[in-house]
Each structure stands twice: as structure tokens, then as C-alpha cells.
Amino acid sequence: MKEIKIAQAPVFTSPNPMIFICTQKPTGKMNMATLAFWTYASTNPGKVVFSLNKGAYTLELLAKNKEVVIAVPGVSLAGALIACGTSSGRDTDKVEKFGVAMQKLGGTDIEVPKDTRLAIVASVCETVDADDHVLHICNVKNVYAEESIEAVFGWNGYGEFAAARKK
Numbered sequence: 001m002k003e004i005k006i007a008q009a010p011v012f013t014s015p016n017p018m019i020f021i022c023t024q025k026p027t028g029k030m031n032m033a034t035l036a037f038w039t040y041a042s043t044n045p046g047k048v049v050f051s052l053n054k055g056a057y058t059l060e061l062l063a064k065n066k067e068v069v070i071a072v073p074g075v076s077l078a079g080a081l082i083a084c085g086t087s088s089g090r091d092t093d094k095v096e097k098f099g100v101a102m103q104k105l106g107g108t109d110i111e112v113p114k115d116t117r118l119a120i121v122a123s124v125c126e127t128v129d130a131d132d133h134v135l136h137i138c139n140v141k142n143v144y145a146e147e148s149i150e151a152v153f154g155w156n157g158y159g160e161f162a163a164a165r166k167k
């Protein structure tokens with residue numbers, strides 16, 4: 001085996017599942033941040049984890065309001081994944097700027113894109129410093145799924161976004 005850097009490791013785990021971390025700004029508008037660093041952490045009770053870089057506006061929002069929805073996007077949102085991952089909600093209304101059609105869910109005021117395969121409504125219960133990121137451990141409240149929507153994954157690390165089954 002050849003030795004590589006950790007930043008190159010996602011190339012070897014592709015396709016990598018992608019999410020939007022959906023939160024609400026103090027203005028009531030929605031914010032969406034693209035994340036690759038997330039996973040399930042417990043099933044009983046349900047817990048999920050994700051890691052947020054220290055420059056993210058989402059980090060500030062979650063320090064005040066612990067509520068979050070983790071949305072697994074459909075393939076039509078491949079462009080929005082890049083756009084929401086390279087701009088900040090601090091100075092941009094991403095939903096409006098990138099023309100993302102949204103939908104309401106039960107049990108939360110936070111909206112998610114219409115083209116969402118899986119939505120996990122959760123609240124942050126603990127954070128752990130992880131150097132350039134902060135790990136967020138969340139309690140799952142509700143989970144919604146739409147099996148007709150095909151999820152988008154990161155290929156070649158995060159170099160390309162497409163469905164897991166390349167047709």
C-alpha cells in the first residue's frame with residue numbers, strides 16, 4: 001500500500017454521502033451548508049453526528065439555536081451542493097440566490113429542499129472540539145424519507161456529484 005494524506009482518503013471511500021445542514025437564521029430565513037463529514041452514531045436513542053468547520057456561519061447559528069435538519073439531497077441538487085458549500089449564509093440568501101425550491105416538514109420550522117430523499121430533524125446535544133472543525137452530536141427527533149428521489153453522492157472524493165448507481 002502507498003501512504004497518502006488524510007485529505008486524499010475520501011477519493012478511496014467514494015461514493016461519499018452528502019448532506020445539507022439546514023438551519024434557520026434569526027431573520028426567519030433558511031440557511032443550507034454542504035457537508036460531507038457526517039454519519040449515524042446511535043439507533044436507540046437515535047443520534048447523528050456531523051463536523052462543522054470553524055468559519056461556518058452554521059456553527060454560529062447552532063450555538064444559539066440547537067435545532068437542525070439534515071437533508072440528503074436528490075441528484076437535481078448537485079449544483080446547489082457546490083454553490084452552498086462555497087458561499088456563506090452570513091452574507092448570502094442561498095435559497096433565493098441558487099433558486100432552491102423548499103418544503104415544510106412536520107415538527108420543525110426549518111424547511112428543506114423539495115428534492116430531498118431523507119430528512120432528519122434533530123437537536124444538538126453536545127459539541128466536541130476537533131481542531132479545525134467542531135463535532136456536533138445530535139438527538140434525532142423525526143425522520144422523513146421519499147424513496148422515489150435518488151440521492152446524490154460525491155465521486156472521486158468530492159470532485160463530481162452523481163447518483164450512486166451510474167446509469
Ligand SMILES: Cc1cc2nc3c(=O)[nH]c(=O)nc-3n(C[C@H](O)[C@H](O)[C@H](O)COP(=O)(O)O)c2cc1C
Nearest residue numbers: 033034035036037052053056057058085087088089
Ligand atoms: C463538497 C463539499 C463538502 C463539504 N463538506 C464540509 C464538511 O463536512 N464540514 C464543513 O464544515 N464544511 C464542509 N464544506 C464547506 C461548507 O459547506 C462551507 O464552509 C459553507 O460555506 C458553510 O456555509 P455557512 O457559512 O452558510 O454555514 C463542504 C463544501 C463542499 C463543496
